[in-house]
Amino acid sequence: MLNKVTESRITEIYTRQVHTVWRVCYSFMQNPHDTDDMVQETFVKLMTKGPVFDDVNHERGWLIVTASNLCRDALKAKARQHENLDDHRELAADEPVLDDLLSMILKLKDNYKTVLYLFYYEGYQITEIADLLRISVPKVKTTLHRARKKLKAVLEDHEESEDH
Numbered sequence: 001m002l003n004k005v006t007e008s009r010i011t012e013i014y015t016r017q018v019h020t021v022w023r024v025c026y027s028f029m030q031n032p033h034d035t036d037d038m039v040q041e042t043f044v045k046l047m048t049k050g051p052v053f054d055d056v057n058h059e060r061g062w063l064i065v066t067a068s069n070l071c072r073d074a075l076k077a078k079a080r081q082h083e084n085l086d087d088h089r090e091l092a093a094d095e096p097v098l099d100d101l102l103s104m105i106l107k108l109k110d111n112y113k114t115v116l117y118l119f120y121y122e123g124y125q126i127t128e129i130a131d132l133l134r135i136s137v138p139k140v141k142t143t144l145h146r147a148r149k150k151l152k153a154v155l156e157d158h159e160e161s162e163d164h
Contacts, residue, residue: 010047017060018043020122021067027106027113028071038074042067061132064122068114104154112147119144 018039025038045066053059102121105113118124118132126144130137 006047006050010043013046013059013063014043016056017063020060021063023121024064024067024117025071027102027117028068028075028110030106034074038067038071041070041074045070057128060122061124061128064118065132072110100158104151104158107154108147108150111143112150115140115143116147116151 021039021042022035025042026032026035029035029038042063046063051062053062105116108116114133115129118129119126124132126140127137130140133140135143
């Protein structure tokens, strides 16, 4: 059982960051049920690791990276790869409404959507993204540039399909 100080600290962090963590997890898992599981896993990891954060941005960054890593691991799991999607059709009705741009971003590869999401939706600077993802600043710039090109192509395809 957590002591009072830790419980209140976890509660404060959860209240402050749960929506961000949920959006990150949803970008990977693509359904609310698996997303909820990954959000829970992320906060369990927070409770078990008990990291000390320098500030709210450090806290948010740690949660985003942790959630991303947990989701990637879950998606790589053998059991997940062999699920029959027809068994989960009823879940589609529960999916939240996403804005069109975010829906397009979610169609990109993981590294592209992560960088775009952190930059545009969370407001991180390129240097902060590099620190969070433990990659170089030039790598972030390159990935962001390529992600924008891919997103542009997805948007153009979407516009063409709407015209027909």
